[in-house]
Each structure stands twice: as structure tokens, then as C-alpha cells.
Amino acid sequence: MTIVAERPVTTARETVEPAPQPAFQEAAEPVAKDILIIDYSGDLEKVWATMILASTSAAMGVKTRVFVTFWGLQVFVKDSKRITGETWMQKMLSFMQRPGVSHRKLSKMNFMGMGPWMMRKLAKKYGVASPKELLEAAQAMGVEFIPCQMTMDMFGLKPEDMIEGMAEPVGAATVIGLISEHSVPLFI
Amino acid sequence: MAVVEISQHVDARGSSCPMPIVKTAQAIKTVASGQLIEVLATDPGSTKDLAAWSKTTGNELVEQSVDGGVYRFVLRRK
Numbered sequence: 425m426t427i428v429a430e431r432p433v434t435t436a437r438e439t440v441e442p443a444p445q446p447a448f449q450e451a452a453e454p455v456a457k458d459i460l461i462i463d464y465s466g467d468l469e470k471v472w473a474t475m476i477l478a479s480t481s482a483a484m485g486v487k488t489r490v491f492v493t494f495w496g497l498q499v500f501v502k503d504s505k506r507i508t509g510e511t512w513m514q515k516m517l518s519f520m521q522r523p524g525v526s527h528r529k530l531s532k533m534n535f536m537g538m539g540p541w542m543m544r545k546l547a548k549k550y551g552v553a554s555p556k557e558l559l560e561a562a563q564a565m566g567v568e569f570i571p572c573q574m575t576m577d578m579f580g581l582k583p584e585d586m587i588e589g590m591a592e593p594v595g596a597a598t599v600i601g602l603i604s605e606h607s608v609p610l611f612i
Numbered sequence: 613m614a615v616v617e618i619s620q621h622v623d624a625r626g627s628s629c630p631m632p633i634v635k636t637a638q639a640i641k642t643v644a645s646g647q648l649i650e651v652l653a654t655d656p657g658s659t660k661d662l663a664a665w666s667k668t669t670g671n672e673l674v675e676q677s678v679d680g681g682v683y684r685f686v687l688r689r690k
Contacts, residue, residue: 474632476629479630479634480630480633480634482637482670483630483633483634483636483637483638483663483665484633484637484664484669485637485668485669486668549632550628551626551627551628551654551655552628552629553628553630553634554633555628558630558634561631561634561638564638565634565637565638586647
């Protein structure tokens with residue numbers, strides 16, 4: 425049996441190497457996409473990143489939503505709330521980690537609050553807005569902060585525990601729906 | 613040089629990323645289409661950032677200069 429390998433006829437044009445594509449292709453028209461940030465973490469440094477990206481995205485005229493879930497939900501509890509939840513376990517959880525955007529801890533080098541304190545000092549010195557200021561700016565520019573219904577229930581959080589202006593709680597299907605349709609997701 | 617009338621001033625001096633952009637975005641909404649706003653910033657990153665902001669939002673960056681560490685931008689509302 426003979427195997428006839430059919431060689432494709434190569435023309436001069438086909439063998440020419442394609443020109444290297446630029447790493448960043450400039451679109452003629454800005455692409456109309458919106459951004460969905462999934463704020464999973466309650467750690468200070470990640471909350472900061474969430475707030476910086478959300479406020480910048482809204483400032484750039486991009487429709488921006490932030491889905492707030494798990495530890496991220498603690499960030500959106502009112503600063504004045506100390507204990508949340510109904511059962512002793514839920515209460516213990518909030519007692520162990522104080523909720524509120526102004527009471528975030530660093531994931532490393534927290535040193536019982538010394539780390540965040542130094543971070544705040546440095547931020548002030550270099551004119552970096554605090555997560556709270558950025559959150560307020562983001563809300564003023566129309567960023568939607570959407571809590572996760574399931575985590576709200578699990579942590580025993582009630583709508584009145586949360587800061588003003590939060591959107592209606594939704595579930596994972598809404599998030600996936602947005603991503604599959606038009607939203608660019610960022611998981612933080 | 614023609615006299616340019618600035619309708620709104622933004623002082624973002626001393627503020628780091630992303631506040632110059634956030635303040636600019638908030639200020640541009642207060643002026644009518646075609647009017648100019650002036651932004652002052654000390655964040656060196658703001659030169660690139662405001663150019664990117666202008667490109668994405670379509671508000672034209674009319675003028676850009678630097679004087680003693682202070683960056684000055686003039687933008688026209690789309």
C-alpha cells in the first residue's frame with residue numbers, strides 16, 4: 425500500500441511569515457463592553473484593588489458592576505455594625521472579623537493591625553484615596569454593587585446591615601449570565 | 613493663541629491614581645458639550661491615564677503641559 429501524501433501547493437505568498445501582531449491592538453472604536461468585578465475577598469489589599477478598578481472603570485464611562493460574595497460581603501456591611509447574624513455561629517464570625525470597609529485586614533503582614541495602620545499612613549502620605557473614599561466615588565458614578573443572596577443568608581446578613589445604595593441580591597446564575605452575554609469578568 | 617475659556621477646574625494635585633481620573637470624570641459631567649475643563653495633577657502616571665481616558669470616553673485632550681512637576685490638561689467635553 426502506498427501512502428500518497430498530498431503536499432499542499434505552496435505559493436510564494438503563503439510562505440511569507442505573517443507580520444508580528446502588536447501586543448496591544450488599538451481598536452478604531454472603543455469596544456462597547458461592560459465590566460463585572462467579582463469581589464470575593466475581604467482583605468484590605470484586594471478590596472483596595474476592587475475599589476480602584478471599579479471607580480476607574482466607571483470614570484472611563486464603562487458600565488460597571490461588582491458582585492459581592494463571601495468575604496467580600498463583610499466589606500459592604502456598615503462600618504458602625506459590630507455584630508451581625510442571628511445564630512451564635514454567625515455572630516461569632518462577625519465578632520472574629522470586624523465588618524465594614526474601614527476595618528479591613530491585610531492578608532499578610534497584618535501584625536494585629538499594625539500593617540493596615542502603616543498602609544493607611546503610607547496611602548495618606550502619597551495621596552492614595554482610601555477604599556472608603558473610592559467606594560463612595562464609585563457609587564456616585566453609578567457602579568452597581570450586587571450582593572450574593574446565598575452568602576447573605578449563610579452569614580445571616582440583612583439588607584439593613586448593608587451600606588446604602590446596594591443593588592438587589594442575586595445568585596450565581598445572574599453572574600454567569602452577564603459574563604456569557606457581554607461582561608468582562610474580573611475575579612478579585 | 614486663541615483665548616480658551618475654561619468652564620471648570622479640577623485640582624487633583626497631591627492625589628494618586630485613580631483620583632485624577634475619577635475627579636476628571638465627575639467634573640466633565642458638570643459642563644456642556646463642547647466646553648473645556650482644566651485638570652491639574654502631580655501624579656506622573658496621569659499623563660498616560662488621562663490620554664487613555666480621553667481615548668476611551670471620546671472627550672478630546674486639547675492641551676497638555678508640565679510646569680515644575682504639575683501636569684496641566686485641557687479637555688473638551690464630547
